[in-house]
Amino acid sequence: MTVKKQQTDELLGLDKFAVDEDNPHVVIDKEKCIKCTEKPCLVVCPAKLYKLGQDGQIQFDYAGCLECGTCRVMCSHKALDWKYPQGTFGVSFRFG
Amino acid sequence: MSDEEKFDAIIIGAGPAGCACAYILAREGKNVLVIERGDCPGSKNVTGGRLYTYALELVEPGLYKDAALERQVVREQIMMLSEKQGITIDYYNENLEENTSIPQSFTVLRAKFDQWFADKAEEQGAMIASGIRVDDLLMENDKIVGVKAGEDEMYADIVIAADGVNSLMGQKAGLKEEWNGHEVGVGIKEIIELPQDVINNRFAVGQGEGAARMILGQTGGIQGGGFIYTNKTSVSVGMVVSPAELAKQDKSVADIYQDFKMHPAIQKLISDGTTAEYSAHLVPENGWNSVPKKLYRDGFLMVGDAAGFCINTGTIIRGIDLAIVSGVAAAKAILKESEQPGIQYMKNLEELSLVPTMKLFAGWPQITSIPRMVQKYPDMINETMDFMFKVDGKVPPKMTGALKNIMKSHVSLFELISDGWRGFRAI
Amino acid sequence: MKIIVCYKWVPDEQDIKIAADLKVDMSMAKWKISEYDKNAIEEAALQAENNAAEVTCLTFGTSKAKQSLKDALSRGPEKAYWVNDAKAENTDGFVTANILAAAIKKVGIPDLIFFGEGSEDSYGQQVGPRVAALLDIPALTFVTKTAVKDDAITTTRSIGNCTEDVTASFPAVVCMLPEINKPRIPSLKQVLKASKKPVEEIKLADLGLSDAELTVKNKVKSIQGFVMNRKNKLYQDGSSAEKVKALVSDLAKEGLA
Numbered sequence: 206m207t208v209k210k211q212q213t214d215e216l217l218g219l220d221k222f223a224v225d226e227d228n229p230h231v232v233i234d235k236e237k238c239i240k241c242t243e244k245p246c247l248v249v250c251p252a253k254l255y256k257l258g259q260d261g262q263i264q265f266d267y268a269g270c271l272e273c274g275t276c277r278v279m280c281s282h283k284a285l286d287w288k289y290p291q292g293t294f295g296v297s298f299r300f301g
Numbered sequence: 302m303s304d305e306e307k308f309d310a311i312i313i314g315a316g317p318a319g320c321a322c323a324y325i326l327a328r329e330g331k332n333v334l335v336i337e338r339g340d341c342p343g344s345k346n347v348t349g350g351r352l353y354t355y356a357l358e359l360v361e362p363g364l365y366k367d368a369a370l371e372r373q374v375v376r377e378q379i380m381m382l383s384e385k386q387g388i389t390i391d392y393y394n395e396n397l398e399e400n401t402s403i404p405q406s407f408t409v410l411r412a413k414f415d416q417w418f419a420d421k422a423e424e425q426g427a428m429i430a431s432g433i434r435v436d437d438l439l440m441e442n443d444k445i446v447g448v449k450a451g452e453d454e455m456y457a458d459i460v461i462a463a464d465g466v467n468s469l470m471g472q473k474a475g476l477k478e479e480w481n482g483h484e485v486g487v488g489i490k491e492i493i494e495l496p497q498d499v500i501n502n503r504f505a506v507g508q509g510e511g512a513a514r515m516i517l518g519q520t521g522g523i524q525g526g527g528f529i530y531t532n533k534t535s536v537s538v539g540m541v542v543s544p545a546e547l548a549k550q551d552k553s554v555a556d557i558y559q560d561f562k563m564h565p566a567i568q569k570l571i572s573d574g575t576t577a578e579y580s581a582h583l584v585p586e587n588g589w590n591s592v593p594k595k596l597y598r599d600g601f602l603m604v605g606d607a608a609g610f611c612i613n614t615g616t617i618i619r620g621i622d623l624a625i626v627s628g629v630a631a632a633k634a635i636l637k638e639s640e641q642p643g644i645q646y647m648k649n650l651e652e653l654s655l656v657p658t659m660k661l662f663a664g665w666p667q668i669t670s671i672p673r674m675v676q677k678y679p680d681m682i683n684e685t686m687d688f689m690f691k692v693d694g695k696v697p698p699k700m701t702g703a704l705k706n707i708m709k710s711h712v713s714l715f716e717l718i719s720d721g722w723r724g725f726r727a728i
Numbered sequence: 729m730k731i732i733v734c735y736k737w738v739p740d741e742q743d744i745k746i747a748a749d750l751k752v753d754m755s756m757a758k759w760k761i762s763e764y765d766k767n768a769i770e771e772a773a774l775q776a777e778n779n780a781a782e783v784t785c786l787t788f789g790t791s792k793a794k795q796s797l798k799d800a801l802s803r804g805p806e807k808a809y810w811v812n813d814a815k816a817e818n819t820d821g822f823v824t825a826n827i828l829a830a831a832i833k834k835v836g837i838p839d840l841i842f843f844g845e846g847s848e849d850s851y852g853q854q855v856g857p858r859v860a861a862l863l864d865i866p867a868l869t870f871v872t873k874t875a876v877k878d879d880a881i882t883t884t885r886s887i888g889n890c891t892e893d894v895t896a897s898f899p900a901v902v903c904m905l906p907e908i909n910k911p912r913i914p915s916l917k918q919v920l921k922a923s924k925k926p927v928e929e930i931k932l933a934d935l936g937l938s939d940a941e942l943t944v945k946n947k948v949k950s951i952q953g954f955v956m957n958r959k960n961k962l963y964q965d966g967s968s969a970e971k972v973k974a975l976v977s978d979l980a981k982e983g984l985a
């Protein structure tokens with residue numbers, strides 16, 4: 206295989222994750238998101254986990270989160286309840 | 302041991318800062334607990350990156366010799382990219398310390414390095430508890446006396462927050478304000494696997510030797526820059542850009558990175574390689590001006606990225622070494638057994654040159670954040686190169702006039718003077 | 729009541745890479761306690777908490793398996809036995825069962841011996857029943873529920889599309905399916921306690937096993953990945969009925985319908 210332009214979904218597939226199905230570590234407050242006009246989360250997330258649904262609502266999937274915290278820093282509406290995943294869960298970098 | 306046993310120190314986070322601190326404290330006979338949220342040390346951590354060896358020497362002379370390091374950096378490179386062109390300045394230096402012949406720096410991968418360092422600290426007697434997330438700090442009479450992880454409470458004479466750039470513990474201690482988007486960079490990186498010989502050939506380095514490259518331009522006009530570091534059998538290619546600027550210009554960091562990686566001058570360095578990992582991390586980009594005003598309180602110290610210790614001079618980025626130095630400073634402060642380890646810690650940071658160095662570069666982010674640094678200047682330099690090397694059989698324009706025109710087409714005289722003045726003031 | 733729970737130290741399947749030539753690359757793999765064995769350990773820990781069982785754990789592994797002991801002990805057992813031998817690198821159900829049964833005899837046959845139904849790497853489902861046969865005690869497999877009363881264990885076995893409740897008096901071997909419980913994430917105190925718990929290393933030579941008992945019956949010649957080939961055929965044209973018809977006719981051509 207040679208290096209090529211890749212979609213984030215494909216790239217995230219290379220990483221090792223242990224998803225905590227019962228406890229999302231990032232929860233968004235959609236009420237606040239709907240009022241937000243800038244929506245920086247759509248562009249600053251390296252894993253592109255924030256998507257804009259057809260209904261204009263933010264859709265977010267915490268599986269695949271690289272735990273960088275950029276969304277937390279950039280969300281000016283405090284719409285994120287952002288914690289690290291519980292111990293042993295989340296991404297495990299093999300190289301880092 | 303009883304569950305109520307108290308530790309001399311609890312360190313939150315088994316990164317370089319936490320491990321350095323634990324190593325020294327344990328070596329000197331302290332009862333130390335390191336709590337790491339990752340399944341194993343290093344599994345949550347990302348670097349560009351490289352480690353400057355002097356820092357490990359502060360922990361224990363010669364320790365670097367069996368450390369999990371990748372390649373000794375012998376080529377320092379600066380690359381400036383325009384859309385299709387690229388100019389690289391390549392500085393070869395084996396970078397051996399005089400007298401001791403200790404190599405100045407090595408490339409590293411954190412999953413390997415941090416695990417190694419944690420194992421070393423454990424050998425010294427530190428207790429490493431992995432797979433545990435610390436949820437809160439325990440407070441008594443305005444003093445931090447321990448940590449809470451799930452239902453469990455654990456006490457210590459001092460708690461050290463080595464919990465990285467997001468330092469939720471620093472926030473809980475009331476010392477760290479939330480970052481604003483201008484103070485941090487979002488880092489994004491791919492590990493691209495290539496055979497050792499191919500890396501040696503492409504980067505013109507010998508066995509065990511490597512290159513470190515900083516790259517300006519082609520980050521989608523977003524303030525920041527790219528990097529390439531050669532590992533043993535992989536190349537780290539990434540960039541760090543301003544999330545505030547991404548939001549302002551409404552550009553996706555993931556997309557910009559993919560374009561950057563495929564720039565012809567970069568792509569050729571990694572072609573036929575296989576991407577093995579995609580990672581991201583925040584980087585404290587604003588230097589000294591974003592370090593919390595106070596890094597300690599009763600029963601509590603902050604080290605490493607949690608304290609915002611990072612220096613970006615434009616030609617090099619330092620973080621891991623500063624983390625280790627701060628871990629050493631914290632350990633030595635605790636060992637002094639003074640009434641106020643916090644004050645002693647700050648003293649040690651001065652003596653170990655960390656604070657003076659950070660202060661020296663305090664204005665640097667002013668230069669690296671000049672908007673024209675990421676597009677206009679790289680474009681201008683590449684166009685100048687194009688003029689200098691172009692032969693098409695026609696009569697070339699006159700040198701002075703041509704260069705003036707190139708410059709004019711990219712920046713105004715006013716911009717040049719203003720950027721020059723900004724740079725002058727920053728220094 | 730005494731319980732010994734056995735576990736295997738296996739490479740993390742997420743870290744195993746299969747190259748384009750189907751070669752299996754495990755060089756980057758981290759190792760862990762086989763997931764199904766974590767269920768067995770959890771079930772033993774629950775017996776300790778609810779029925780005051782005295783739980784120890786046992787593993788047969790190479791020197792690398794030493795790393796597993798702290799993790800195993802943080803999940804509940806009070807003591808770990810570790811048969812440390814390089815033979816674990818190339819073993820099979822036959823040899824592993826001989827070694828575990830001998831080790832269990834050496835430390836004393838408990839009331840219950842717990843296993844995961846199969847190991848995560850080879851999933852032979854051999855070791856539990858073999859150990860039971862060697863010790864001449866009952867084996868309860870495919871277990872999704874346990875209840876201990878007096879000197880007997882009643883288990884619910886999940887077999888095919890029905891369940892079966894079977895009671896066996898002590899001593900007995902129980903092999904669990906993953907649905908039986910949710911293994912705990914060891915807490916800070918459990919992790920700290922684990923590092924103070926005793927570990928006893930058992931030398932293979934002390935188990936008095938013959939060469940024949942230590943010679944594998946199954947030799948692995950090579951391990952290869954496999955590729956699933958898909959036809960990638962899309963049924964897009966026509967009504968739903970026509971699409972289904974086309975699909976059925978294609979399946980029939982393949983001899984599948």
